Amino acid sequence: MKFGNYRKLLPKIVVGLLIALIFILPVFTTSLVTLSKFVQIGFWAIAAMGFMLIMRTGQISLGQATFMGLGGYTSAVFMVKFGLPFWPGFFMAGIVAGLVALAVGVVAVRAGPIAFSIITLALAEIMRIIAVSWEPVTNGSKGLVITPPTHIMLGNFEINFATSAVPNYYFIVILVAITALIFWQIDRGRLGGIFRVIAVNPTLAEHQGIPLTKFKVLAFTVAAVFTGFAGSFYAHFLGVMSPDMYGLWQSIQALMMGIVGGISSLVAGPIVGAAVLNSLSDILSRLPVYSIKPTLFGAIVLLVLLFLPKGTGLIDLWRIFWSKVYKEKPITTDNTH
Amino acid sequence: MPPAGILVDGLVQSCIYMTMAFGMVLVFSILGILNWTHGQFYMLGAFVVYYAVTAAGIPFPISILISGGVIGGLGMLVGRYVIERVNVPGLGLLYVTAATVALNFFFEGGAGMAFGLEDKGLYNALPGVLDLGSFSVSYQKIAVVIFTLVIMVAMYVVLNFTKIGLAIRAAAQEPGAASLYGVSVGRLSIIVMGIGCALAGMAGAIMAPVYGVNPFIGGLPLIMALLAIIIGGIGSLTGAIVGGLILGLFSSIVPYYLGYISELALFLTVITLLIVRPQGLFGVPIRR
Numbered sequence: 001m002k003f004g005n006y007r008k009l010l011p012k013i014v015v016g017l018l019i020a021l022i023f024i025l026p027v028f029t030t031s032l033v034t035l036s037k038f039v040q041i042g043f044w045a046i047a048a049m050g051f052m053l054i055m056r057t058g059q060i061s062l063g064q065a066t067f068m069g070l071g072g073y074t075s076a077v078f079m080v081k082f083g084l085p086f087w088p089g090f091f092m093a094g095i096v097a098g099l100v101a102l103a104v105g106v107v108a109v110r111a112g113p114i115a116f117s118i119i120t121l122a123l124a125e126i127m128r129i130i131a132v133s134w135e136p137v138t139n140g141s142k143g144l145v146i147t148p149p150t151h152i153m154l155g156n157f158e159i160n161f162a163t164s165a166v167p168n169y170y171f172i173v174i175l176v177a178i179t180a181l182i183f184w185q186i187d188r189g190r191l192g193g194i195f196r197v198i199a200v201n202p203t204l205a206e207h208q209g210i211p212l213t214k215f216k217v218l219a220f221t222v223a224a225v226f227t228g229f230a231g232s233f234y235a236h237f238l239g240v241m242s243p244d245m246y247g248l249w250q251s252i253q254a255l256m257m258g259i260v261g262g263i264s265s266l267v268a269g270p271i272v273g274a275a276v277l278n279s280l281s282d283i284l285s286r287l288p289v290y291s292i293k294p295t296l297f298g299a300i301v302l303l304v305l306l307f308l309p310k311g312t313g314l315i316d317l318w319r320i321f322w323s324k325v326y327k328e329k330p331i332t333t334d335n336t337h
Numbered sequence: 338m339p340p341a342g343i344l345v346d347g348l349v350q351s352c353i354y355m356t357m358a359f360g361m362v363l364v365f366s367i368l369g370i371l372n373w374t375h376g377q378f379y380m381l382g383a384f385v386v387y388y389a390v391t392a393a394g395i396p397f398p399i400s401i402l403i404s405g406g407v408i409g410g411l412g413m414l415v416g417r418y419v420i421e422r423v424n425v426p427g428l429g430l431l432y433v434t435a436a437t438v439a440l441n442f443f444f445e446g447g448a449g450m451a452f453g454l455e456d457k458g459l460y461n462a463l464p465g466v467l468d469l470g471s472f473s474v475s476y477q478k479i480a481v482v483i484f485t486l487v488i489m490v491a492m493y494v495v496l497n498f499t500k501i502g503l504a505i506r507a508a509a510q511e512p513g514a515a516s517l518y519g520v521s522v523g524r525l526s527i528i529v530m531g532i533g534c535a536l537a538g539m540a541g542a543i544m545a546p547v548y549g550v551n552p553f554i555g556g557l558p559l560i561m562a563l564l565a566i567i568i569g570g571i572g573s574l575t576g577a578i579v580g581g582l583i584l585g586l587f588s589s590i591v592p593y594y595l596g597y598i599s600e601l602a603l604f605l606t607v608i609t610l611l612i613v614r615p616q617g618l619f620g621v622p623i624r625r
Binding site: 055058060062071091107108110111112113114115117119120121122123125126129130132133186199200248252255256259263289290291292294295296297298299301302305310318 | 342371419422423425427428430431432434435436438439440441442443444445446447449450454482553558564566567571597598600601604605607608611612615616
């Protein structure tokens, strides 16, 4: 081919332009309403990525809200009760979420994949009860009022999170980018292969000398750390942390965004799923119909699972689209992951 | 010793958790998956009996059977058109969990849209109380206990002394060998799905006069049935019954002493049990 393989290049250019657009978006708009939608999408994208990382090892966590709430509460308590600034609390949020996931994971993983789902579901409920009833620390159901991240000085240039939405927007973009890079490296490296073999054929994995429990707990912990970071930042962005913010529905939303985006894709799928479902949720919450959101979300997940090829989601429609446009051989999808 | 009324309440709750957990384990033993929509079948069963009694004027006991039939049919449809289609070999567990969790919220939201969110009472279906000297028990609660006993005996008879029960036990033990002996495991799994869902629907129906009906009543029985299954051991029918009994009594006696924190005690007990015995009380060691 004369001009290089432009057919393969064009999709990459489109994706690159989209990413560039995300980075220069504040040039076009600095309105709080628009940018906070993007912050929300970024937060959900990280949560959904965490869910998908756990799902890579063949387990379904129905308690991702635990780690969002744990992250939020850790840095909120550090700020309100100990008077610390945002940054130490932010890193502690990830560490605490990771430690809890490690402790729970060791127990839950041993009991098998079904019990894992049930225990993570119960864990979210336990966390809610603790948050409500441990009043001296969490302020009970009244919640904690917190401030946005403390400002950073770069020479003479001040990045102030409190006055404008733009720094918050860039914060979440960078957080999503870091999470995506790390998860992408995990997915394409040796660890990703190990996760997949654990999910698809645990017996084979065990006979290859792979310690199942260790890697399942590892995936659970890594997912929890990043969900904790995201939860911490999101709580500071909203300025409040209360027990009602993270419940079963929030855990399920992480599941739905991951699945709708595409089961086979660890990074792009959750981002697309979070963007689609979050925008949809915004539209639906303006409608005067009660409980249409769970109905429609459930229906969308079911449609994706039933009618798209197994292991794919919305992100794969994009690939199929490009292969159709250029009359290439369509990408076949297997149902292994 | 807590008052007798609390023990009776615990027994009533045990009955519901037992019926729910039994249905779920029955489905699990054939299909190898947990049906996370089970709680919504409970809720829909309550709605069916509510509309059968108030709108159609059918007597309450017959309405319960109608509810079982309707929900059993719905369960069969779900089994045929959702679970069977996503239960791919290898990763079926993930797909089925995701699909049934989604279906759970689809039903909950759908019921909210169709029937409204407010509480609907069916409180005069079985009026009257039985006076036992120091305390009294309403006929509705007695009906729940009797209903559960009847269901359990019926299930025991069906599973042990009928041809379909033999087929179910065979398919649960060794699906390959069962199909060699002429058991259609695929069709059987649909039937079992129907039975399990009918149990959930009837449990919801019998509880409708006790607690009232709204779209959100399915969540708690689902979680409790799941915990009962974990306590008893995943895949064990005896375990489901014993787990349900323990949980029902636990969740009504412990709050009497501990109040709001009792849920925490409940979950911590379950987790402690899992540390000591990951396969549950009656479970076989886990096949991972």
